[in-house]
Amino acid sequence: MRSITTFDIQYAHRFYRFQGEAQYLHGHTGVLTIEVEDSVEPGVNMVFPCNEIQKTAWDVIKNFDHALILREDDPLLPAILDVYEKQGIKNGHRTNTMKGEAFSNELCTAYPDCRLVVTKETMTVEGMIKIVYSLLKDKLNIAKITFTSGVNAASCEFEVKGSIDRCPLCGIALDKDGSCPKCGYKKK
Numbered sequence: 001m002r003s004i005t006t007f008d009i010q011y012a013h014r015f016y017r018f019q020g021e022a023q024y025l026h027g028h029t030g031v032l033t034i035e036v037e038d039s040v041e042p043g044v045n046m047v048f049p050c051n052e053i054q055k056t057a058w059d060v061i062k063n064f065d066h067a068l069i070l071r072e073d074d075p076l077l078p079a080i081l082d083v084y085e086k087q088g089i090k091n092g093h094r095t096n097t098m099k100g101e102a103f104s105n106e107l108c109t110a111y112p113d114c115r116l117v118v119t120k121e122t123m124t125v126e127g128m129i130k131i132v133y134s135l136l137k138d139k140l141n142i143a144k145i146t147f148t149s150g151v152n153a154a155s156c157e158f159e160v161k162g163s164i165d166r167c168p169l170c171g172i173a174l175d176k177d178g179s180c181p182k183c184g185y186k187k188k
Helices: 048-060 077-087 124-137
Strands: 002-013 028-037 067-071 108-112 115-117 141-147 151-156
Touching: 002 048, 028 048, 028 124, 048 124, 067 077, 077 115, 124 141, 124 151
Parallel strands: 002 067, 067 115
Antiparallel strands: 002 028, 028 141, 108 115, 141 151
């Protein structure tokens, strides 16, 4: 069975070296849907609480919300950073309160202080799915991710490996020592 949750994100990007309208800097409202698969936890009668999926995923995804997403070889990148430096916001600002933890992997690097994500590939709907899966695959049993942005949409299903040990009282994943970080339950 699956638990499903969605996220709305606002972002700006462009398709560098693309021969069409998308080569211009533009913005989108994106809808990201994550489906988590596992057995139904008998104590709480659910696969995984959707609000806990949201908390786990949002820690990463909020770096894409109200952010600029550019490919690492885009000549706009140094210009944007220069403007941010001159404006005094490159290293953060007191109004920048929605930032997540910085991260870097083989697909992208997040710079939360300046609301910027730098990608290795052009950030398409397919690219966003690859990025989100790479960042969350070790935290959630992701069975499917769908991303819709404007009239563009993509979806990908993933093989779910094993089961995540979950709390019988609140349904969230247990820590490595068998304790629940939310309610304090301890597995015997």
